[in-house]
Amino acid sequence: MPARYTLEDFAFDLRQGIAPAHLWVGSGRTTVGVDAATVCGVRGSFAPPYAAPDSSLRVEFEVDGVRIPDGTRAGIAGAGRGLLHAEGTWWPHQVTRRGTYHQYRDGRLMSLGVHSTLTPLHEQAGYALRIAVRNRADHPVTLTVRPVLDPGGPCQVPLGEWGWSPPTPGTPASEVGRGRWRAGDVAVELSTEDLSQVVPAGAEVDVVLAVRLGAVGELPPATSIRTWDEAAVRRWGARAETALANLPRLETDVPGLDAYWRRSLASGLVCLWDHPGFVTSPFVATSGVDGGALCSYAWDTGGYAPHTLSLLLGESTPQVLEALMAADLSKSYAIAPDGTGLGVPYAYSGSSLVALANAMAAQQGISAELVGRLFETVTAIDAHFPAVGELCDYGTQHNLLEMRSSGWEHVVASPNAERAWSLDTLAALAEASGAGLPVTSMRERADRIRRAVANDLWDPDARWFASRYPDGDTEIVYSIQAFDALRSGACTPAMAAALLERIRPGAFLGTYGVSSVSAEDDVHYELGDVDWSGGGAYTGEGPLLALTLWERGEPDLAWDVLRRLLWMGEHFPYFPQEHYCDRPGTPPVGRRGNIVAGLAGAEAILTGLAGLRPQPDGSLVISPGTPPGHVTLRGLRFRGHDVDVHLSPTDREVAVDGQQIPLEEGGRTVVVGGRDQKP
Structure with missing residues (x-):
């Protein structure tokens, strides 16, 4: 059985991205925007029928009484001395980002390494943000993570009205309790765990946040929020395994x-x-x-x-x-x-x-x-x-x-x-x-x-x-x-x-x-x-x-x-x-x-460059081209068969279920599969 792609194969280094302000990640149930100027920030989320297009989540850190903003944008207290975004990776199921803070304060070094993981949820409408903080200094520190959620104007949009343009914001939400907001019949809730901790020298701790949307009175209790992102990752993994099997x-x-x-x-x-x-x-x-x-x-x-x-x-x-x-x-x-x-x-x-x-x-x-x-x-x-x-x-x-x-x-x-x-x-x-x-x-x-x-x-x-x-x-x-x-x-x-x-x-x-x-x-x-x-x-x-x-x-x-x-x-x-x-x-x-x-793009490579062309009668005609180098497509699953094609400037090889198939006259076309054909 040839090795199949997994979610790990689609990792993308965000340092290479040319449009980072428009980065999103989805679960198949929820999609959430990444604030590219920050290590932990979130901009907007949609989980039909719920929409929160103008919502945002930002995070501040307090270490031994010193407040450290996430990002260095103008207008943020401490601009130029906040948490600095260093790198990030996008996967279909989540986005990770890494940041650093390294400053002398009152003659003492304060050095933090911060790693965030943003995961859109599937079992619920919303997203989880897991933040790991490493104390790189030689002394313990008291850490408090302070999430600041702006729920914007969340609204409920019937599924039949999700068309070309994103839903627009509704009436601004009002705070109705600690970590809870309401706009009409839509509720927004911020749940947290372990916001304040003592971090020994060289140690790492993690904090988990979750933001959910739903109908007023219908959000389930915020228990075991540390398992919510894990469930979403497992769900994505199963979806990807099914989708990529062929x-x-x-x-x-x-x-x-x-x-x-x-x-x-x-x-x-x-x-x-x-x-x-x-x-x-x-x-x-x-x-x-x-x-x-x-x-x-x-x-x-x-x-x-x-x-x-x-x-x-x-x-x-x-x-x-x-x-x-x-x-x-x-x-x-x-x-x-x-x-x-x-x-x-x-x-x-x-x-x-x-x-x-x-x-x-x-x-x-x-x-x-x-x-x-x-x-x-x-x-x-x-x-x-x-x-x-x-x-x-x-x-x-x-x-x-x-x-x-x-x-x-x-x-x-x-x-x-x-x-x-x-x-x-x-x-x-x-x-x-x-x-x-x-x-x-x-x-x-x-x-x-x-x-x-x-x-x-x-x-x-x-x-x-x-x-x-x-x-x-x-x-x-x-x-x-x-x-x-x-x-x-x-x-x-x-x-x-x-x-x-x-x-x-x-x-x-x-x-x-x-x-x-x-x-x-x-x-x-x-x-x-x-x-x-x-x-x-x-x-x-x-x-x-x-x-x-x-x-x-x-x-x-x-x-x-x-x-x-x-x-x-x-x-x-x-x-x-x-x-x-x-x-x-x-x-x-x-x-x-x-x-x-x-x-x-994949279609052009698969059916054009490699010439793997399925036919209406269930047969597979293979008319491989000549690439500018070595190209192998291994493990196409077609009607119960695994098909491999290897191409080079001087050679063409086709194998079905591990057995090499001779090319027909001219070395260009071979037919495999089909309802009545055996390879």
């Missing part, structure tokens, strides 16, 4: 690749919630660590990394797919944690559902009944958008990319091309499952859609796709979305060549990634809307472009795209929603939380 380990000598792979997987892990009140467990949040986008978009869930996400979800994949299908996505873009539909129709929902179902079918199988319902769901979504011949008018940015300029709107190449791909894929799923769908007519319609994309929308002078407006006007936007039409098979060889020519520095390529709009597009390119209007991209887009290139047999160009993203693995504990492509970092304003599309 994922292979990556071994490589390619600089930056392993860190990028692990951080991509971490991006998926932190989007999995197992809240008892949510519609599924796990529930795949689009973001969620900062309380925003705790809803689940079909687009993010299935559109960027369906195979990797299905490996993480395992047997829970059908639940997630069913929950998305149960909502009326012809009227909504996402579901809230309780399954309630949110927002407006989104142009990419149908193809994203098909992509997730396709991955599920390959790894676990799919029933004919589900394929039939999926076909009906996708048909209903498509029917919402007016037909223009064989194509659909997808409306304005309201339903599409939300660019700040007009352009990629109405009748566009993508997602019309994805409609054709969806029909072909549904036909394949019908054949694999025995669903009684009109597969011949579906494939014929897919061909007509692709021809219409090529004939009606391709501009031979611009050598790019045009968008057609209802009044007949057209517009050229050099958007990264055109490559999705390429991936969906809507391009002739000449069209494909024209598109690929623009994947170059100064156009779509920057030193640190890709641009969502080409820098050569002087009408639409801008730096304010980084994810869709230029200067950077939505985090899933760069690796998706690399994957598209690997699938098309452009390995050198694919690697040239992916290598520009590897810096992210060194500098983010989990990937943000968007990032720049001309410098390492994210925009300085707005939410910069996590994004489930961060899994696209």
